[in-house]
Amino acid sequence: MALRTRLTQRLGIEHPVLCAPMGFVTGGKLAAAVTAAGGLGLIGGGYGDAEWLEREFAAAGNGRVGCGFITWSLATQPHLLKQTLVHAPAAVMLSFGAPEPFAAAIKASGTCLICQVQTMAHARAAVASGADIIVAQGSEAGGHGQTRTTFTLVPEIADYLTKAAPETVLVAAGGVADGRGLAAALMLGAEGVLVGSRFMMSEEALVPAGLHEAVARASGDATVRTTVLDVVRKLEWPPEHTGRALRNRFVDTWHGREGELGTADTVVREFERYTRARDAGDMDNTGIFIGEAAGLLNDVRPAGDIVRDMVAEAGQILTNRREPAR
Numbered sequence: 001m002a003l004r005t006r007l008t009q010r011l012g013i014e015h016p017v018l019c020a021p022m023g024f025v026t027g028g029k030l031a032a033a034v035t036a037a038g039g040l041g042l043i044g045g046g047y048g049d050a051e052w053l054e055r056e057f058a059a060a061g062n063g064r065v066g067c068g069f070i071t072w073s074l075a076t077q078p079h080l081l082k083q084t085l086v087h088a089p090a091a092v093m094l095s096f097g098a099p100e101p102f103a104a105a106i107k108a109s110g111t112c113l114i115c116q117v118q119t120m121a122h123a124r125a126a127v128a129s130g131a132d133i134i135v136a137q138g139s140e141a142g143g144h145g146q147t148r149t150t151f152t153l154v155p156e157i158a159d160y161l162t163k164a165a166p167e168t169v170l171v172a173a174g175g176v177a178d179g180r181g182l183a184a185a186l187m188l189g190a191e192g193v194l195v196g197s198r199f200m201m202s203e204e205a206l207v208p209a210g211l212h213e214a215v216a217r218a219s220g221d222a223t224v225r226t227t228v229l230d231v232v233r234k235l236e237w238p239p240e241h242t243g244r245a246l247r248n249r250f251v252d253t254w255h256g257r258e259g260e261l262g263t264a265d266t267v268v269r270e271f272e273r274y275t276r277a278r279d280a281g282d283m284d285n286t287g288i289f290i291g292e293a294a295g296l297l298n299d300v301r302p303a304g305d306i307v308r309d310m311v312a313e314a315g316q317i318l319t320n321r322r323e324p325a326r
């Protein structure tokens with residue numbers, strides 16, 4: 001079963017499924033596995049770490065992969081973009097901040113520019129920057145984002161692109177974990193999906209011990225948008241962005257008490273506990289970014305199987321829809 005769309009055409013891939021560049025979670029092995037299965041994997045450059053990036057591009061082997069950055073953080077070490085472009089990535093994705101300072105260099109290198117957006121204003125800025133692909137990210141998504149939901153953001157941006165930038169390809173992100181999500185995204189006007197949480201529950205994801213078990217136990221009710229994990233790590237995110245994370249003892253203790261957490265002594269003490277808990281596999285006392293799709297994720301599977309099953313299920317749903325049962 002093949003689901004050919006303008007996304008598969010634009011990227012020269014078989015299936016309209018992208019693995020999200022989850023910072024330090026999507027390493028070269030996961031990205032390459034998604035590409036090998038017919039989608040496209042994007043290495044999670046995150047806040048930017050030159051050595052980590054080199055290691056993960058090497059881990060991708062000969063796999064054709066892309067790379068994503070947190071834009072406001074890339075602005076503090078812009079040389080990382082040049083370092084990345086040397087690897088001739090299939091695409092560079094920018095999220096969370098103005099794409100404009102980096103767009104020209106990416107496009108001039110012949111690399112596909114993907115911008116992940118959370119609002120209509122972001123979508124307009126992405127078009128103005130020359131984005132080839134726009135990822136509309138709804139608030140169901142794991143990790144950082146804003147408040148618009150996938151179900152309305154995707155068709156609104158689809159309508160806007162039809163009029164303003166018909167060549168720009170639209171991808172949906174946030175809450176897509178199986179073939180139902182992929183089929184729904186296509187129905188909403190997207191040409192494919194960018195998936196994070198489901199691939200976090202893959203064998204190839206770079207995650208601490210105990211994380212997979214904690215997510216498998218969680219329902220979709222158990223996540224919250226919060227700044228607690230940024231405050232404890234002393235990351236200065238623009239205030240309009242919060243991160244969707246699993247509610248656990250750490251988050252429940254500090255959510256709503258961020259001011260207190262951020263005070264000098266407390267943040268030092270709590271950051272130490274937070275990292276120690278992560279290293280010890282104590283998932284109740286550290287941070288886990290995950291989307292509302294947590295409630296759909298019960299098993300850990302090879303990333304390639306996730307891609308193949310998602311596409312097969314979506315194909316079946318879409319075929320049945322076109323041919324109603326007699």
Ligand SMILES: Cc1cc2nc3c(=O)[nH]c(=O)nc-3n(C[C@H](O)[C@H](O)[C@H](O)COP(=O)(O)O)c2cc1C
Nearest residue numbers: 020022023095141142143174175195196197289291
């Ligand atoms: C653990 C985790 C880390 C993430 N890190 C990043 C990141 O560094 N950069 C980025 O652009 N998006 C990041 N995201 C968001 C994804 O790009 C994507 O929007 C999201 O995973 C889609 O929703 P889903 O999790 O429901 O699939 C992250 C998501 C998760 C779950």
